Amino acid sequence: MMRLTFKKQRGLSLVEFMIAGVIGLILILGLTQIFVSNRQAFDTTAASADVQETGRMAVEILAKGVRNADYWGCVDNNNVFNNLDNTALGYDEDTLGFGSGLDGADDNTDASDGIVDGTDFIFIRGTRGSSDIQIDEPMPNSSAVLDVTTANDLAVGDVVAVSNCQGGDIFQITALPSGDKLQHNTGATLFPGNGKNSGTCSGGGGGSNCLSQLYDKGASVLVPYSERYFIGTGVSGEPALFMRRGILGGASVGSGQTIELVEGVEDMQILYGEDTSGDGTVSAYRAASAVGDMNDVLSVRASLLVRSRQLNVLDSPQVLTFNGAAVDGSDRRLRRVYTMTSTIRNRM
Structure with missing residues (x-):
């Protein structure tokens, strides 16, 4: 085997x-x-x-x-009078001018403004508010005090706008007297202050504190804003869409806050x-x-x-x-x- x-x-x-x-x-x-x-x-x-x-x-x-640009209540921008003092030292027309609800520039060339060269930027201005604050009593004359329904959300130094369907006024609150009142005196106690009006006021009263018209009960008190949208360099070094918001209240009225929106x-x-x-x-x-x-x-x-x-x-x-x-x-x-x-x- x-x-x-x-x-x-x-x-x-x-x-x-x-x-x-x-x-x-x-x-x-x-x-x-x-x-x-x-x-x-x-x-x-x-x-x-x-x-x-x-x-x-x-x-x-x-x-x-x-x-939402160029909203001034039920009136257009051409009939809104800006009472802010444009002669004040440091007055910035872009932030406080409110000359147009929309503005812009092409192909930026200023290397010092934080905007990427060659890009466009746009200004958007107007007011915000839901008409919760209104004139409570008709103005008997062009005094520097307005009676309103409430002043709880407002502060001395705030820039506000009052508007009806005939026109509007932008001014800075210089005092808040008791009883829900807004005062808008002229003078240099605040920046930029008020002071663009002069001459005889409608309904009598001191010329230096005039508004452009007498406001009746129901006129709206709104909050103006000024925003610039542009392309800048973000914190990460990447380009980003930015907004520079005009500060219109508090201790820094007239300056701006730059906010990075989208990288x-x-x-x-x-x-x-x-x-x-x-x-x-x-x-x-x-x-x-x-x-x-x-x-x-x-x-x-x-x-x-x-x-x-x-x-x-x-x-x-x-x-x-x-x-x-x-x-x-x-x-x-x-x-x-x-x-x-x-x-x-x-x-x-």
Whole structure:
């Protein structure tokens, strides 16, 4: 009877070891490729979501600001008289002027203002309030004291506006006499103070404390605001949409507070829809420098260039044109352009 004998395996030959090594290397390279591809897809998806969220928020903020601009109660800005003293030292026309509910500038070139060069910025002004504070008693003359329904939310130094359907006045509260009253004396006790009126007042009274008219019961007391939206450099070093809010109350009246709103907005270009024919429709969209009269602007069109926070998201530089020029995509960030058009509802 034949017996079969088997030799025991005493190790791997060099050939077998090399074959196993090659197979293992192929597997590792395959897994690495899958990992890299998944990571690239994840980064691209995250960057896309980031850009979309940034663009949506920035557009929403600007659209809301434009939509609510130039509100002065039931009267337009042309009939609102600014009583603030524009001769006061340090008076800032941008913050305290209220000459127009809307203003802007093209292609910033001032390297010292914190605004990215080459970008546009826009001023939005108006008043806010729900008419909760109203004139409580008709003004018998143009005295410096107004009777109101409540003064609980107001303080000495606050800049306010009183408005009816014939006109309005902007002034600074200089005192709050007892009995829910607002006082608006002239003089230099506060900055900027009041003092633009002179001459004989309607209904009698001292000329230096005149308002532009006598206000009857029911006239609204509103809170003015002044905001500038622009592109600056955020705390992280990334470009961002900013708002500079004029301070119109407290100890810092006339100064501004700069607030970073949305990170990742690289550029902003703005066109203004001007009604040149007076028919209540937009005749053409123009840059700020080409607008004849900002008071004739009915809508605003803003284009935003938004970029991802992450570098090297894309496999190759993105080809993109913004404002008629090619965008440098050598950092391989993901970029998108968002455009919004919003009407100024208080002018329609």
